[in-house]
Amino acid sequence: AQSVTQPDIHITVSEGASLELRCNYSYGATPYLFWYVQSPGQGLQLLLKYFSGDTLVQGIKGFEAEFKRSQSSFNLRKPSVHWSDAAEYFCAVEADNNDMRFGAGTRLTVKP
Amino acid sequence: ETGVTQSPTHLIKTRGQQVTLRCSSQSGHNTVSWYQQALGQGPQFIFQYYREEENGRGNFPPRFSGLQFPNYSSELNVNALELDDSALYLCASSSILRGGGETQYFGPGTRLLVL
Numbered sequence: 001a002q003s004v005t006q007p008d009i010h011i012t013v014s015e016g017a018s019l020e021l022r023c024n025y026s027y028g029a030t031p032y033l034f035w036y037v038q039s040p041g042q043g044l045q046l047l048l049k050y051f052s053g054d055t056l057v058q059g060i061k062g063f064e065a066e067f068k069r070s071q072s073s074f075n076l077r078k079p080s081v082h083w084s085d086a087a088e089y090f091c092a093v094e095a096d097n098n099d100m101r102f103g104a105g106t107r108l109t110v111k112p
Numbered sequence: 113e114t115g116v117t118q119s120p121t122h123l124i125k126t127r128g129q130q131v132t133l134r135c136s137s138q139s140g141h142n143t144v145s146w147y148q149q150a151l152g153q154g155p156q157f158i159f160q161y162y163r164e165e166e167n168g169r170g171n172f173p174p175r176f177s178g179l180q181f182p183n184y185s186s187e188l189n190v191n192a193l194e195l196d197d198s199a200l201y202l203c204a205s206s207s208i209l210r211g212g213g214e215t216q217y218f219g220p221g222t223r224l225l226v227l
Contacts, residue, residue, distance in 0.1 A: 004154075036218075043116070043202055043218035044155070090154050098168035100145070100216065102154030 002027045002095035006103035013081050014111045021076040021106050023091030032094035033074040035065055038105075039087045047089075050074060061085070086110045116205050116219035124225045125193050133188040133222045135203030143167070144186040145216060146178060147202040155202055161186055162208055198226045 005024045013019050025031055032051055036044040048059025055067040065076045074091060091103045117136045125131050137144050143162045147155035157170035161180035175191040184205070190197055200223050204216035 041220075043220045044204075045218070046215055049215065092154075098145070098160045099157045099170055100147075100155075101157070102147075104152075104154050 002031075002093055002099070002101050004091050004093050004101050004103040006089075006091055006106050008106045009104070010107045010109065012109040012111060015083050016080050019076075019078045019081045019085070019108070021089050021091075021108070023074045023076065023103060024072050025074060025091070025093045026072065027093055027095065030069075033065075033067060034092040034094070034100075035059065035063070035074075035076050036090045036092060036102075037087045038090065044090065047076070081108075081110055083110045083112065116203060116217050118201075118203050118219040118222050120222060121220070122223045122225075124227065126227050127193055127195060129193050129226075130189065130191045131193060131224060133190075133201050133203075133224070135186045135188070135205075135219060137184045137186065137203075137205030138217050141205040141207045141217070142184055143206045143208050143214075144180055144184065145204045145206070146186070146188045147204065148172070148197075149200040149202055149221070150196075151199070158188065167208075193226045195226050198224060200224075 003026045034049045035047040038044050047063045048057045050057045050067045057065050088105045090105045119134045145160040146158040149155040158172050159169040160167045164180045177189045180186045200221040202221045204218045206214040206216045
């Protein structure tokens, strides 16, 4: 069955530092992969998505993610974090039957 | 272009009651998906509607049902509410053009509390 694992429940980084959020997926075929961000009390906003082609995907707000088939990973990165990036981040894979499977999320705290 | 809207924003019900949540999809979208997000967890797929027909369902019991209307707005109905149904219910709209991977645009959610 398709699944997504986000190993880090909570990450704290200093403002201006680099960020990497990990995501591992389990899926038999080439997956559609997504990263969403959720601010408190809000819905989810798409940061970026991977369908095929170039394995390095650029998104909004300066985020990027790299698809590594050999590692079944789709890690999210940002070179310099801003205080406004503090939020919950979700990795997701589109499975069969139009079922979008989400990870449990990683909560990002940004220290001044 | 209007975004995805949901109503109500908050709702309190008691066990055994029934609830209806509503979603207006983004202009031009023909597909609506519903998700349940329990506190501290990621969203879980309930079902999807495409052109008024159910187009996929997650692991939720039949007491979770839905409708999609000709204007592509949608309702989520939950019968015989249980305490564990307390969650944020998210609606997402998209436009199915090809085999998959379409971007889903999420509404702000309805927070349901079952007492």
